[in-house]
Amino acid sequence: MGVFKIDETDMELIQALWKNSRTSFNQLGKDLEISGNILKQRSEDLEKAGVFQYQTNPYFSKFGWGGVAFIVDIPKKYRDHYIEKLSKFQELYEIIFSLEERCAIIAILPFNSKEGVTESTINVFINKLQTEIADITIHEHYKLYYRFQEKELELKEAEIKLIRVLREDSRSDLNCLSNRIGLSKKTLSRYLSRFMEEKLIRHTITLQPNKIRNFVIHFLIIKFENDKILRKKIEQIKERIKRYLAYYILVDPPGVAFFVYSENLHEMERLLKELYMLSSIDEVQIVFPSSIIRFQEWKDLVVPLDHK
Numbered sequence: 001m002g003v004f005k006i007d008e009t010d011m012e013l014i015q016a017l018w019k020n021s022r023t024s025f026n027q028l029g030k031d032l033e034i035s036g037n038i039l040k041q042r043s044e045d046l047e048k049a050g051v052f053q054y055q056t057n058p059y060f061s062k063f064g065w066g067g068v069a070f071i072v073d074i075p076k077k078y079r080d081h082y083i084e085k086l087s088k089f090q091e092l093y094e095i096i097f098s099l100e101e102r103c104a105i106i107a108i109l110p111f112n113s114k115e116g117v118t119e120s121t122i123n124v125f126i127n128k129l130q131t132e133i134a135d136i137t138i139h140e141h142y143k144l145y146y147r148f149q150e151k152e153l154e155l156k157e158a159e160i161k162l163i164r165v166l167r168e169d170s171r172s173d174l175n176c177l178s179n180r181i182g183l184s185k186k187t188l189s190r191y192l193s194r195f196m197e198e199k200l201i202r203h204t205i206t207l208q209p210n211k212i213r214n215f216v217i218h219f220l221i222i223k224f225e226n227d228k229i230l231r232k233k234i235e236q237i238k239e240r241i242k243r244y245l246a247y248y249i250l251v252d253p254p255g256v257a258f259f260v261y262s263e264n265l266h267e268m269e270r271l272l273k274e275l276y277m278l279s280s281i282d283e284v285q286i287v288f289p290s291s292i293i294r295f296q297e298w299k300d301l302v303v304p305l306d307h308k
Contacts, residue, residue: 003213004049011261013039014052014207015245021054021170022203051212052205056166060108060144062200066117067093067144068125069251070105071221071285073137085133091125094206096219096292104219106144117143142221142251158183159191163201170203206292207259218268221285222275223255230254233281240274255282 006014009032016028025043029036046052060067074082079097086092086105096104109125111117122141129136161181165172174185181188195201209217222237224230234256238245244260251257262268275284 004046004051004211005213006046006051009034010042010046010051013042014046014205017043017052017054017205018207020203021056021205049211050208052207054170055168055204055206056163056170057202057204058163059199059202061111062198064110065108066111068107068109068117068122069142069144069257070107070126070129071139071141072103072105073101073139074103075101082133082136088132089128094292098219102139142253142255142257144249144251158187159195162188162191163195166201166203170205208292212261218258218260218262218286220258220260221251221255222258223253223282223284225254225282227252227254230256237275241271244268244271 012032013028016023016031023031025036025040027036028034028039032039047054074095074097083095086095089107091107091109093106093108096106107125109117109121111121126138126141129138158181162177165177165180172180174188177183177188178185207217224233230250234250237256238248241258241260244262245258248256248258260268260271262271272284272286275281
Protein backbone atom coordinates (compact mmCIF):
# COMPACT_ATOMS: atom_id res chain seq x y z
CA MET A 1 0.00 0.00 0.00
CA GLY A 2 1.21 3.52 -0.80
CA VAL A 3 1.39 6.64 1.32
CA PHE A 4 -1.56 7.97 3.32
CA LYS A 5 -2.70 11.58 3.64
CA ILE A 6 -3.35 12.55 7.25
CA ASP A 7 -4.60 15.69 8.96
CA GLU A 8 -4.18 17.37 12.35
CA THR A 9 -6.85 15.14 13.91
CA ASP A 10 -4.94 12.05 12.78
CA MET A 11 -1.75 13.45 14.33
CA GLU A 12 -3.56 14.17 17.60
CA LEU A 13 -4.86 10.60 17.57
CA ILE A 14 -1.36 9.26 16.89
CA GLN A 15 0.02 11.30 19.79
CA ALA A 16 -2.68 9.98 22.13
CA LEU A 17 -2.17 6.36 21.06
CA TRP A 18 1.58 6.69 21.47
CA LYS A 19 1.01 7.65 25.12
CA ASN A 20 -1.38 4.75 25.77
CA SER A 21 -2.66 2.62 22.92
CA ARG A 22 -5.14 0.73 25.13
CA THR A 23 -7.12 3.86 25.96
CA SER A 24 -10.73 3.32 24.90
CA PHE A 25 -11.98 5.29 21.92
CA ASN A 26 -14.76 6.71 24.08
CA GLN A 27 -12.13 8.18 26.41
CA LEU A 28 -10.02 9.37 23.48
CA GLY A 29 -13.14 11.05 22.10
CA LYS A 30 -13.63 12.94 25.36
CA ASP A 31 -9.95 13.93 25.51
CA LEU A 32 -9.83 15.14 21.89
CA GLU A 33 -13.44 16.38 21.81
CA ILE A 34 -14.23 14.19 18.79
CA SER A 35 -16.65 11.29 18.43
CA GLY A 36 -15.12 8.04 19.67
CA ASN A 37 -16.61 6.21 16.68
CA ILE A 38 -14.90 8.62 14.29
CA LEU A 39 -11.56 8.10 16.06
CA LYS A 40 -12.02 4.34 15.94
CA GLN A 41 -12.62 4.45 12.19
CA ARG A 42 -9.63 6.76 11.70
CA SER A 43 -7.38 4.44 13.70
CA GLU A 44 -8.52 1.45 11.65
CA ASP A 45 -7.79 3.36 8.43
CA LEU A 46 -4.34 4.42 9.69
CA GLU A 47 -3.48 0.91 10.83
CA LYS A 48 -4.68 -0.62 7.55
CA ALA A 49 -2.56 1.90 5.62
CA GLY A 50 0.49 0.83 7.63
CA VAL A 51 0.95 4.25 9.26
CA PHE A 52 1.34 2.60 12.67
CA GLN A 53 1.17 -0.72 14.49
CA TYR A 54 -0.10 -1.33 18.00
CA GLN A 55 2.64 -2.49 20.34
CA THR A 56 3.31 -3.09 24.03
CA ASN A 57 6.86 -2.38 25.17
CA PRO A 58 8.35 -3.60 28.44
CA TYR A 59 10.27 -1.10 30.53
CA PHE A 60 13.65 -2.61 29.75
CA SER A 61 15.28 -2.12 33.14
CA LYS A 62 12.52 -4.03 34.91
CA PHE A 63 13.85 -7.11 33.14
CA GLY A 64 17.55 -6.41 33.58
CA TRP A 65 18.15 -4.60 30.29
CA GLY A 66 18.87 -1.04 29.18
CA GLY A 67 18.37 0.67 25.82
CA VAL A 68 21.26 2.16 23.83
CA ALA A 69 20.88 4.07 20.55
CA PHE A 70 23.77 3.87 18.07
CA ILE A 71 23.99 6.51 15.33
CA VAL A 72 25.36 4.77 12.24
CA ASP A 73 25.68 5.19 8.48
CA ILE A 74 23.83 2.61 6.38
CA PRO A 75 24.03 3.19 2.59
CA LYS A 76 20.59 2.89 0.99
CA LYS A 77 21.66 0.30 -1.58
CA TYR A 78 22.95 -2.01 1.16
CA ARG A 79 20.00 -1.77 3.55
CA ASP A 80 18.57 -5.20 2.79
CA HIS A 81 22.04 -6.64 3.34
CA TYR A 82 22.33 -4.82 6.68
CA ILE A 83 18.89 -5.96 7.80
CA GLU A 84 19.80 -9.57 7.08
CA LYS A 85 23.04 -9.22 9.04
CA LEU A 86 21.52 -7.30 11.95
CA SER A 87 18.60 -9.71 12.32
CA LYS A 88 21.09 -12.20 13.77
CA PHE A 89 21.61 -10.01 16.84
CA GLN A 90 19.28 -10.98 19.66
CA GLU A 91 20.04 -7.63 21.32
CA LEU A 92 18.62 -5.65 18.41
CA TYR A 93 15.35 -3.87 19.12
CA GLU A 94 14.74 -1.64 16.11
CA ILE A 95 16.36 0.29 13.27
CA ILE A 96 15.23 3.80 12.40
CA PHE A 97 16.10 4.22 8.73
CA SER A 98 16.42 7.73 7.32
CA LEU A 99 16.02 9.37 3.94
CA GLU A 100 19.80 9.72 3.98
CA GLU A 101 22.51 7.33 5.17
CA ARG A 102 22.45 8.39 8.84
CA CYS A 103 20.32 5.94 10.84
CA ALA A 104 19.76 4.86 14.43
CA ILE A 105 20.08 1.32 15.75
CA ILE A 106 18.41 0.64 19.09
CA ALA A 107 19.90 -2.25 21.06
CA ILE A 108 18.86 -3.71 24.40
CA LEU A 109 21.87 -4.57 26.55
CA PRO A 110 22.21 -5.95 30.11
CA PHE A 111 22.92 -3.55 32.97
CA ASN A 112 23.58 -3.64 36.68
CA SER A 113 21.54 -1.60 39.15
CA LYS A 114 24.45 0.63 40.19
CA GLU A 115 25.96 1.68 36.87
CA GLY A 116 23.29 1.01 34.27
CA VAL A 117 24.64 -0.11 30.91
CA THR A 118 28.42 0.17 31.26
CA GLU A 119 30.78 1.40 28.56
CA SER A 120 32.51 -1.98 28.58
CA THR A 121 29.18 -3.70 27.79
CA ILE A 122 28.57 -1.20 24.99
CA ASN A 123 32.07 -1.74 23.58
CA VAL A 124 31.52 -5.51 23.54
CA PHE A 125 28.38 -4.98 21.45
CA ILE A 126 30.17 -2.51 19.14
CA ASN A 127 32.96 -5.03 18.55
CA LYS A 128 30.34 -7.68 17.82
CA LEU A 129 28.66 -5.36 15.31
CA GLN A 130 31.90 -4.48 13.56
CA THR A 131 32.96 -8.12 13.41
CA GLU A 132 29.70 -9.14 11.74
CA ILE A 133 29.43 -6.03 9.53
CA ALA A 134 32.95 -4.84 8.75
CA ASP A 135 31.92 -1.73 6.81
CA ILE A 136 29.47 -0.31 9.36
CA THR A 137 30.32 3.22 10.56
CA ILE A 138 29.31 4.00 14.15
CA HIS A 139 29.45 7.72 14.96
CA GLU A 140 28.27 7.82 18.58
CA HIS A 141 25.87 6.23 21.01
CA TYR A 142 23.33 7.36 23.59
CA LYS A 143 22.07 5.50 26.63
CA LEU A 144 18.30 5.71 26.94
CA TYR A 145 17.09 6.77 30.36
CA TYR A 146 15.38 4.00 32.28
CA ARG A 147 14.15 3.07 35.73
CA PHE A 148 16.23 0.66 37.77
CA GLN A 149 14.67 -2.43 39.31
CA GLU A 150 15.62 -2.52 42.98
CA LYS A 151 13.99 -5.80 43.93
CA GLU A 152 14.02 -9.13 42.17
CA LEU A 153 11.29 -9.38 39.58
CA GLU A 154 9.06 -12.42 39.80
CA LEU A 155 6.73 -13.25 36.93
CA LYS A 156 4.55 -16.27 36.36
CA GLU A 157 4.86 -18.08 33.05
CA ALA A 158 1.33 -16.91 32.16
CA GLU A 159 2.34 -13.28 32.81
CA ILE A 160 5.35 -13.65 30.53
CA LYS A 161 3.12 -15.13 27.84
CA LEU A 162 0.67 -12.24 28.24
CA ILE A 163 3.44 -9.68 27.69
CA ARG A 164 4.56 -11.52 24.56
CA VAL A 165 1.03 -11.53 23.13
CA LEU A 166 0.60 -7.82 23.90
CA ARG A 167 3.91 -7.13 22.15
CA GLU A 168 2.19 -8.19 18.93
CA ASP A 169 -0.96 -6.10 19.43
CA SER A 170 -1.44 -3.86 22.46
CA ARG A 171 -5.19 -3.44 21.78
CA SER A 172 -6.02 -7.14 22.00
CA ASP A 173 -9.21 -7.32 24.06
CA LEU A 174 -9.71 -9.61 27.04
CA ASN A 175 -11.71 -12.14 25.00
CA CYS A 176 -8.87 -12.49 22.50
CA LEU A 177 -6.25 -12.65 25.26
CA SER A 178 -8.29 -15.26 27.14
CA ASN A 179 -8.56 -17.47 24.06
CA ARG A 180 -4.84 -17.25 23.28
CA ILE A 181 -3.49 -17.64 26.80
CA GLY A 182 -6.15 -19.90 28.31
CA LEU A 183 -6.88 -17.82 31.41
CA SER A 184 -10.05 -16.12 32.61
CA LYS A 185 -10.68 -12.47 31.77
CA LYS A 186 -10.71 -11.69 35.49
CA THR A 187 -7.21 -13.12 35.94
CA LEU A 188 -5.89 -11.34 32.85
CA SER A 189 -7.39 -8.07 34.02
CA ARG A 190 -5.59 -8.50 37.34
CA TYR A 191 -2.29 -9.16 35.53
CA LEU A 192 -2.75 -6.07 33.34
CA SER A 193 -3.45 -3.92 36.38
CA ARG A 194 -0.29 -5.18 38.04
CA PHE A 195 1.79 -4.47 34.93
CA MET A 196 0.59 -0.87 34.81
CA GLU A 197 0.81 -0.24 38.57
CA GLU A 198 4.39 -1.53 38.72
CA LYS A 199 5.26 0.17 35.40
CA LEU A 200 6.45 -3.08 33.84
CA ILE A 201 5.04 -2.31 30.39
CA ARG A 202 3.87 0.57 28.24
CA HIS A 203 1.12 0.33 25.61
CA THR A 204 2.07 2.34 22.54
CA ILE A 205 2.36 2.33 18.73
CA THR A 206 5.17 2.07 16.19
CA LEU A 207 4.97 4.85 13.59
CA GLN A 208 6.03 4.40 9.95
CA PRO A 209 6.98 7.87 8.58
CA ASN A 210 7.29 6.65 4.98
CA LYS A 211 3.55 5.92 4.96
CA ILE A 212 2.63 9.55 5.67
CA ARG A 213 2.28 11.76 2.61
CA ASN A 214 1.66 15.31 3.78
CA PHE A 215 3.66 15.59 7.00
CA VAL A 216 7.44 15.55 7.39
CA ILE A 217 8.70 13.49 10.33
CA HIS A 218 11.96 14.51 12.04
CA PHE A 219 14.06 12.74 14.63
CA LEU A 220 15.89 15.43 16.63
CA ILE A 221 18.62 14.74 19.17
CA ILE A 222 19.23 17.85 21.26
CA LYS A 223 22.35 17.70 23.43
CA PHE A 224 23.07 19.84 26.48
CA GLU A 225 26.20 20.81 28.36
CA ASN A 226 25.20 18.74 31.38
CA ASP A 227 22.31 16.82 32.90
CA LYS A 228 21.38 19.61 35.32
CA ILE A 229 20.73 22.02 32.46
CA LEU A 230 18.76 19.37 30.59
CA ARG A 231 16.42 18.93 33.55
CA LYS A 232 15.86 22.68 33.69
CA LYS A 233 15.26 23.11 29.96
CA ILE A 234 13.20 20.04 29.08
CA GLU A 235 9.81 21.51 30.02
CA GLN A 236 10.64 24.76 28.24
CA ILE A 237 11.50 22.89 25.04
CA LYS A 238 8.43 20.64 25.28
CA GLU A 239 6.24 23.73 25.60
CA ARG A 240 7.99 25.38 22.64
CA ILE A 241 7.51 22.41 20.31
CA LYS A 242 4.28 20.88 21.66
CA ARG A 243 2.46 21.66 18.42
CA TYR A 244 4.94 19.47 16.53
CA LEU A 245 5.76 16.84 19.15
CA ALA A 246 4.84 13.18 18.64
CA TYR A 247 6.96 11.78 21.48
CA TYR A 248 10.38 12.04 23.12
CA ILE A 249 12.87 10.13 25.26
CA LEU A 250 15.74 11.34 27.45
CA VAL A 251 19.24 10.15 26.58
CA ASP A 252 22.76 10.13 28.01
CA PRO A 253 25.14 11.93 27.22
CA PRO A 254 22.68 14.53 28.46
CA GLY A 255 20.11 15.24 25.83
CA VAL A 256 16.66 14.43 24.55
CA ALA A 257 15.48 12.68 21.38
CA PHE A 258 12.28 14.08 19.89
CA PHE A 259 10.04 12.68 17.18
CA VAL A 260 8.42 15.78 15.71
CA TYR A 261 6.35 16.47 12.61
CA SER A 262 5.65 19.49 10.44
CA GLU A 263 3.75 20.26 7.26
CA ASN A 264 6.90 21.35 5.41
CA LEU A 265 10.63 21.84 5.85
CA HIS A 266 10.36 25.63 6.16
CA GLU A 267 8.16 25.21 9.22
CA MET A 268 10.78 22.95 10.79
CA GLU A 269 13.57 25.40 9.94
CA ARG A 270 11.74 28.08 11.92
CA LEU A 271 11.40 25.70 14.85
CA LEU A 272 15.11 24.86 14.78
CA LYS A 273 16.03 28.55 14.80
CA GLU A 274 13.87 28.99 17.90
CA LEU A 275 15.56 26.04 19.58
CA TYR A 276 19.04 27.37 18.88
CA MET A 277 18.04 30.63 20.55
CA LEU A 278 17.63 28.75 23.83
CA SER A 279 20.78 28.98 25.90
CA SER A 280 22.83 25.93 26.89
CA ILE A 281 21.94 23.77 23.89
CA ASP A 282 25.18 22.10 22.87
CA GLU A 283 24.14 20.52 19.56
CA VAL A 284 21.10 19.50 17.51
CA GLN A 285 21.27 16.47 15.23
CA ILE A 286 18.55 15.81 12.67
CA VAL A 287 17.54 12.51 11.09
CA PHE A 288 14.68 12.30 8.59
CA PRO A 289 13.27 8.83 9.32
CA SER A 290 11.76 6.97 6.38
CA SER A 291 10.90 3.67 8.02
CA ILE A 292 11.26 1.82 11.30
CA ILE A 293 11.94 -1.90 11.48
CA ARG A 294 11.17 -3.49 14.82
CA PHE A 295 12.60 -6.94 15.40
CA GLN A 296 9.98 -9.16 16.99
CA GLU A 297 12.67 -11.58 18.12
CA TRP A 298 13.35 -9.18 20.98
CA LYS A 299 10.14 -10.39 22.64
CA ASP A 300 12.17 -13.38 23.89
CA LEU A 301 14.15 -10.98 26.06
CA VAL A 302 10.97 -10.30 28.01
CA VAL A 303 11.96 -13.31 30.09
CA PRO A 304 13.90 -11.98 33.11
CA LEU A 305 17.55 -12.94 33.27
CA ASP A 306 17.01 -15.48 36.04
CA HIS A 307 14.43 -17.30 33.86
CA LYS A 308 16.95 -18.06 31.11
